[in-house]
Amino acid sequence: MFFKCIRYKILLLCLVFGMLSNSYVSKASETIVIITYPEVEPQTLSKNTLRSIFSMRLKTWPDNIPIRVFVLPDDHPIHSTFTKEILNVFSYQLRATWDRLVFSGTGQAPIKVNNYEEMLTGVAKTPGAIGYLKERHLNNSVRVLNVE
Amino acid sequence: MWNRHSKYYPSILAQIIFGLVALSIVVTTHADSKVPENLQVHGFLSQGYLLTSGNKVFGNSKDNGSFGFREIGLNASLQPMPSLQLSAQLLSRHAGKGNNGGIRVDYGFADYRISSDVTKQFGIRLGRVKNPFGFYNETRDVPFTRPSILLPQSIYFDRTRNLALAGDGAQLYGEANTNFGDFSIQFQTGLPQVNDKNSEVALIGGNFPGKLRSRLSYIGRIIYELDGGRLRLAVSGTQLNVGYDPAAPFGADLMAGLVRFSPIIFSAQYNAERFSITSEYAIRPFRIKDFGVSALDMNFIGESYYIQGAYRFNQEWEGFLRYDVLFTDRNDRNGRQFRTSTGRPAHNRFAKDMTVGLRWSITPEIMLRAEYHRIDGTAWLSTLDNPDPFNTNRHWNLFAAQISYRF
Numbered sequence: 415m416f417f418k419c420i421r422y423k424i425l426l427l428c429l430v431f432g433m434l435s436n437s438y439v440s441k442a443s444e445t446i447v448i449i450t451y452p453e454v455e456p457q458t459l460s461k462n463t464l465r466s467i468f469s470m471r472l473k474t475w476p477d478n479i480p481i482r483v484f485v486l487p488d489d490h491p492i493h494s495t496f497t498k499e500i501l502n503v504f505s506y507q508l509r510a511t512w513d514r515l516v517f518s519g520t521g522q523a524p525i526k527v528n529n530y531e532e533m534l535t536g537v538a539k540t541p542g543a544i545g546y547l548k549e550r551h552l553n554n555s556v557r558v559l560n561v562e
Numbered sequence: 563m564w565n566r567h568s569k570y571y572p573s574i575l576a577q578i579i580f581g582l583v584a585l586s587i588v589v590t591t592h593a594d595s596k597v598p599e600n601l602q603v604h605g606f607l608s609q610g611y612l613l614t615s616g617n618k619v620f621g622n623s624k625d626n627g628s629f630g631f632r633e634i635g636l637n638a639s640l641q642p643m644p645s646l647q648l649s650a651q652l653l654s655r656h657a658g659k660g661n662n663g664g665i666r667v668d669y670g671f672a673d674y675r676i677s678s679d680v681t682k683q684f685g686i687r688l689g690r691v692k693n694p695f696g697f698y699n700e701t702r703d704v705p706f707t708r709p710s711i712l713l714p715q716s717i718y719f720d721r722t723r724n725l726a727l728a729g730d731g732a733q734l735y736g737e738a739n740t741n742f743g744d745f746s747i748q749f750q751t752g753l754p755q756v757n758d759k760n761s762e763v764a765l766i767g768g769n770f771p772g773k774l775r776s777r778l779s780y781i782g783r784i785i786y787e788l789d790g791g792r793l794r795l796a797v798s799g800t801q802l803n804v805g806y807d808p809a810a811p812f813g814a815d816l817m818a819g820l821v822r823f824s825p826i827i828f829s830a831q832y833n834a835e836r837f838s839i840t841s842e843y844a845i846r847p848f849r850i851k852d853f854g855v856s857a858l859d860m861n862f863i864g865e866s867y868y869i870q871g872a873y874r875f876n877q878e879w880e881g882f883l884r885y886d887v888l889f890t891d892r893n894d895r896n897g898r899q900f901r902t903s904t905g906r907p908a909h910n911r912f913a914k915d916m917t918v919g920l921r922w923s924i925t926p927e928i929m930l931r932a933e934y935h936r937i938d939g940t941a942w943l944s945t946l947d948n949p950d951p952f953n954t955n956r957h958w959n960l961f962a963a964q965i966s967y968r969f
Contacts, residue, residue, distance in 0.1 A: 463680050465790050466739050474644045474678060480600065488926040489877050503790040504835050506874065509926075511791070513707045518692045518700040519649030519669045520735075522602050522639055 444548065446496050449534075449556040451543040454479075458560040465501050467544060469511045470521045475542060483524035484536050484545035492530065496546045500561065605636040608705045608966035616955030617940060618947040620657040623960075631964070632656040632663065633703055645675040645685075655703055659946040660721065668692075668703070669728055681740065687733040693726055694733070694748040694783040695798035696827045696842055702727075705966040709840065709870060709882060710919050711931050712962060716866030716888035717827065717842050719942040721764045725754045725802060725823075729779060743788040750781045756804050763945045765804065765823075766850065766858060771815045777803035796829040812854055819853030825864075836874050843867040845892075865892040878923050882933075886915040888941045897939075909956035913939035927968050935960040 448464065455477050459467075466472040467481055474480055486493040488505055497505045515521025525540075527533045530551045537543040538555035545556075552558065610631030612623040621630030637651035650670035656663035671689030678684070692700035696717055701707035718726070731752015738745045753776040756762075762774050783798040802823040808815040825846035832839045846864040853859070868886035875881065889895045890911040897908030919933030940954045948954050 462739055462741070466680070466744075469790075471683065471737060471739075472678070472680065473641075473675070476680075478644055480641065480644045494877075498835075501790060503792075504833065507791050507833055510707065513704065514701055516602070516604050516639075517606075517635070517637065517651070517704040517707060519637065519639060519647075519651060519671060520673065520687070520692075520700075522600070522641070522647070523604065 444495065446492065446500060446546055447549050447552065448500065448559040448561060449537050449545050449547055449552070450559050451482075451537060451539075451541055452555075452557045454542060454544070454557065454559075456559070457557070458562060460562045461500075461502070464561060465503065468497075468501055468524070469503075469508060470515055470524060479542045482540050482543040484527055484533055484540075484543055485524045486527060486529070486533065486546075492546070492548060500546065600641045601638065602640075603636070603638045604969060606633070606704055606706065606966060606968040608633045608964055610711060610962060610964040613961045614958060615960075616958030617943050618658070619944070619960060621659075621947070627961075630656055630658065631962075633705060633966075635668065635704060637668075645678070647673040649673065653703055657720070658944055660723075660944055671733075681738060683737045685735055687735065688731075690728050690730050691733045691750060691752070692728045693754075693781050693800070694750065695726070695781060695800055695825075696844075697794070697796065697829050697831065697840065699726060705931075705964060706929060706968050709872060710884070710917065711933055711964045712917075712935075712960075714842070714868040714870065714884060714886040715913065715915065715942040716868055716886045717844050719888070721942065721944045721946075722761055724761050725756060725765075725804070727755060729754055729781065731778075743786055746785040746787070748781075748783050751778060753777070754779050754802055754804070761804075765821050766806070766816075766819075766853065767945075770806075771809040772807050773809070774821075775805045775807050777805045777820075779803050792833055794829070794831040794833070796827075798825075798827040798829070800825055806853065816858065817852060817854035819858065820849075820851055822849040823847075824849075838872045839870070840872070841867065841869040862891040862893065865889045880921040880923075882917075882919050882921075884915075884917045884919075886913075886917065888913045888939075890941050906951045907940075907954065907956070909939045909941075910951050910954065911939075911941055913937060913941040913943075929966045929968075930964070931966070932963045933961070935962075 455475055468483060470483060472481065488509055494505045497503055497508055512523050516523045527536050530547055533545050533547055534556065537545040611627055611629055612620055612631055613627035614623040618624060621628040634654040635651055639647055639649040641647045651668040652665055653668035654663050654665045655661045667690060669690050669692050671687045671691050673685060673687045675683060675685040694700060698708060698713055698718060702713055702718055729750055729752030731750060733748055733750035735748045756774040756776045762769060779802045781800045783796060785796040787794050804821040806816060806819050808818055825844050827842055827844040829842045844866045848862055848864060850858055850860040866888040868884055870882060870884035872880055872882040894900055895912060897911030900911045901908040915935050915937045917933055917935045922930045924930060937958050937960065939956060943954060
């Protein structure tokens with residue numbers, strides 16, 4: 415009885431610990447960061463400003479350099495996580511906003527890349543570029559932007 | 563701003579801007595054999611199928627149905643400098659007798675940002691600009707931006723669509739992003755497009771020798787968005803003026819009358835992850851006067867609204883349910899006064915449409931839709947497709963399917 419109880423507790427502990435460490439690991443690797451072209455002036459932006467940029471309303475950086483927005487496809491898992499957790503909007507809303515701009519002529523669509531490699535190279539070589547990535551895909555060709 | 567004689571000037575402006583965009587594409591592609599990085603070209607292509615009972619929609623949709631509903635659009639935009647954008651779209655729409663698929667300039671304008679910072683943007687658009695009213699009017703011919711194949715006809719009815727599309731003139735716009743939400747304001751003045759028989763028949767009830775002529779009209783809209791668009795509220799107001807140029811002396815033709823249409827639309831939308839609820843309500847005063855014919859001296863107020871719920875099962879599948887109501891004259895909702903005074907069927911003056919539909923996004927670029935309408939009344943039915951009001955059915959059904967591609 416006693417041993418059985420201990421065994422259960424150990425098992426339970428292992429399970430809880432396993433779950434914790436598991437979720438910890440997955441969370442760390444899932445962390446999404448905002449990246450910019452290395453020479454982009456601002457290093458910190460508010461969530462509101464970030465939303466204005468990704469909804470294509472704000473067109474220039476403070477130094478008047480055009481903002482080049484890079485995004486992954488609508489159905490890409492990183493894209494949905496990014497819109498939901500960083501911008502706090504759903505990807506279908508962002509799509510509707512872009513479509514309204516593009517098909518009424520009042521704005522332009524963001525630049526679509528197919529995967530994170532293209533995201534990284536696109537943002538690294540385009541002046542004024544902004545995009546997003548999983549933290550573990552980062553390298554030093556781009557700069558990480560802080561979100562307030 | 564535009565006087566009567568400069569009637570053609572703004573549409574020429576739209577064409578010039580379109581030409582400029584096209585030219586800069588050609589020049590830049592030839593010069594460096596690569597396109598400028600901020601040039602964008604987008605477009606869409608759609609083919610619809612409609613099957614109706616009782617009345618015709620977009621061609622002969624009765625019996626075996628009709629494939630006569632087709633929408634094709636191509637647009638280009640360019641930013642020669644950060645504060646300036648040139649945009650133009652060509653559109654072809656095939657939809658019954660009112661739209662024969664001819665290519666026209668849907669919009670073509672220059673957008674100049676007078677000032678812009680993180681929290682405020684302000685600018686002016688000159689040329690042919692889409693009319694900002696309600697949630698859907700500016701992109702009403704783009705299948706991907708609509709909630710359904712047919713927009714709720716109570717608000718966006720297609721028989722006077724050309725009037726509603728765009729104005730040749732100027733639009734001032736401003737946007738403000740605050741901690742308690744985003745505001746977007748537009749005010750526009752210009753000439754609506756009335757050079758089509760559908761508008762004439764819909765507005766003054768017949769095809770007369772003279773021609774309708776657009777007069778200076780006004781549109782304004784304010785949109786408030788809370789929490790990145792989770793809640794969206796809008797109010798739009800329009801005063802649309804259309805005059806008439808008689809082709810013959812009075813007796814052989816009408817007098818130079820005026821049609822004034824001044825709807826106000828209230829719009830609200832709530833967006834959650836899985837579902838969206840949208841509702842719009844419009845009150846639409848309509849005045850016709852000075853045509854010299856008592857039957858064409860009209861003054862009534864229309865009323866319309868819809869409520870729509872959409873549910874996203876997953877990224878590919880979405881369903882919606884909508885109830886849509888139109889009263890041509892809100893003081894005569896069942897049309898009986900109209901029947902007494904004109905002898906025409908009462909059901910020509912109202913329409914109640916219950917719709918259920920599905921959307922399947924096969925890929926983000928290809929979409930398939932199907933929807934079924936049960937309709938009571940014919941108030942928004944096209945008069946060109948259904949010329950005889952006595953030969954319309956009060957209770958009728960509509961099934962539509964549409965496949966659309968975009969890039």
